[in-house]
Amino acid sequence: MxxxxxxxxxxxxxxxxxxxxxxxxxxxxxxxxxxxxxxxxxxxxxxxxxxxxxxxxxxxxxxxxxxxxxxxxxxxxxxxxxxxxxxxxxxxxxxxxxxxxxxxxxxxxxxxxxxxxxxxxxxxxxxxxxxxxxxxxxxxxxxxxxxxxxxxxxxxxxxxxxxxxxxxxxxxxxxxxxVGAHPTGIIGEDPPGEATNLVSAVMRVAAGTLDKFEIFGGDYPTRDGTAIRDYxxxxxxxxxxxxxxxxxxxxxxxxxxxxxTGVPTTVLEVVAAASEAAQRAIPFEIVARRPGDLGASWADCSRAARELEWQARRGLNEMLEDHWRFVSGRSDRQH
Known part of the structure; x- marks a missing residue:
């Protein structure tokens, strides 16, 4: 089957x-x-x-x-x-x-x-x-x-x-x-064309294929003004x-x-974690909000824990480290 x-x-x-x-x-x-x-x-x-x-x-x-x-x-x-x-x-x-x-x-x-x-x-x-x-x-x-x-x-x-x-x-x-990639670094996220996901764009800046990362909106009612998500x-x-x-x-x-994960994380916190994973500064610019984007959203996953016996086990640092391992390895292979 x-x-x-x-x-x-x-x-x-x-x-x-x-x-x-x-x-x-x-x-x-x-x-x-x-x-x-x-x-x-x-x-x-x-x-x-x-x-x-x-x-x-x-x-x-x-x-x-x-x-x-x-x-x-x-x-x-x-x-x-x-x-x-x-x-x-x-x-x-x-x-x-x-x-x-x-x-x-x-x-x-x-x-x-x-x-x-x-x-x-x-x-x-x-x-x-x-x-x-x-x-x-x-x-x-x-x-x-x-x-x-x-x-x-x-x-x-x-x-x-x-x-x-x-x-x-x-x-x-x-x-x-x-967010993240297979721990081997063999597969991960590297979409053809423009990177539409936040972390893909951040990592392209870290890898040097983009000059800077654009943060869409710095005036949300959050702890640092940037949007909150559950990664x-x-x-x-x-x-x-x-x-x-x-x-x-x-x-x-x-x-x-x-x-x-149920853990709310801001865009600036993702950029900081990506900088740590890549061991380099990631230049960014805060620009206007995009149509359709939300200010904050994170999950209650207790139903999945009860009925699927599932819960997320990996934190933000591991996500970004694994993501960077794939992106940097792919860049090395292409060169």
Missing amino acids: TTLVTGGAGYVGSHTVAALAAAGHDVVILDDFSNARRDLVGALRSLTTQKLEVVEGDAGDRATVDAVFDAYRIESVVHFAAHKSVPESVAEPLRYFRNNLMSTLTLAAAAVERQVGRFVFSSSAVVYGTPAALPVTEETPTEPESPYGATKIMCERVLSDVASASGMQVVMLRYFNP IHVMDLADGHLAALAANLGERPSRIFNLG
Whole structure:
């Protein structure tokens, strides 16, 4: 039996594939490489197995998805494949709705037809919008403030209804801000094109490929004026997906879990930790806020601790040290 991982060549997807393989799962990756590097496949195979199956294609294309299900005995699905930039979604909402909804609808239809038992969906804390109270629990009202967040909550509702109407159980993981890399430094986050995630941009400055880091907003009502987030090590997040696949939901058709550390951290604190990890100063400039960005958000993960028997184990310094190990090693290999 095999787990299908859509978007498995992306950042969180690749680390989850590594964790699945380490736990003895057979894995098939489906990825169109629109937000992933093809050379990651070789690195991932060196961590897992040369027999790792990789199919290049669009998770929203029914013929492609059917071909994958026909070729392999898919027992479970972990669905990452999605566009994921908040500011980009504000500029291109139709592109985000088309891609993120179609991939979820297509996969869900194929999975139900093939009687797949478990479907794990990669959601996001952006579904909460600007929460009225912190920390955020799974019962916090969902009021997304960007098209990206809207696509995530719409996909959650689709999958919840599909689970109620079928025998497929769905676990939806609302995770916060992934940081870090595999401890070997072999895989990590290095997206093609512009770095849209905070830590990727910080590390490019540390590596010398960007002149300075732009902090979007220095006038938030926080302890240093910069936005607060809940950063989680990508390997802890990968372990959360393993726990979601194995979770005993009982008679419940679906369940939602927050995945984070529960530790609020400002952007300036991330820059300081990155400077320490890289052993060099990271120049930055505070500029205007971006549309769709939030002032503060961090998680209450007690439900995941109780029901998934999962909790984050790695702190901010380990996140940044592992992230820098990958970025600096990649820079050395390229030169």
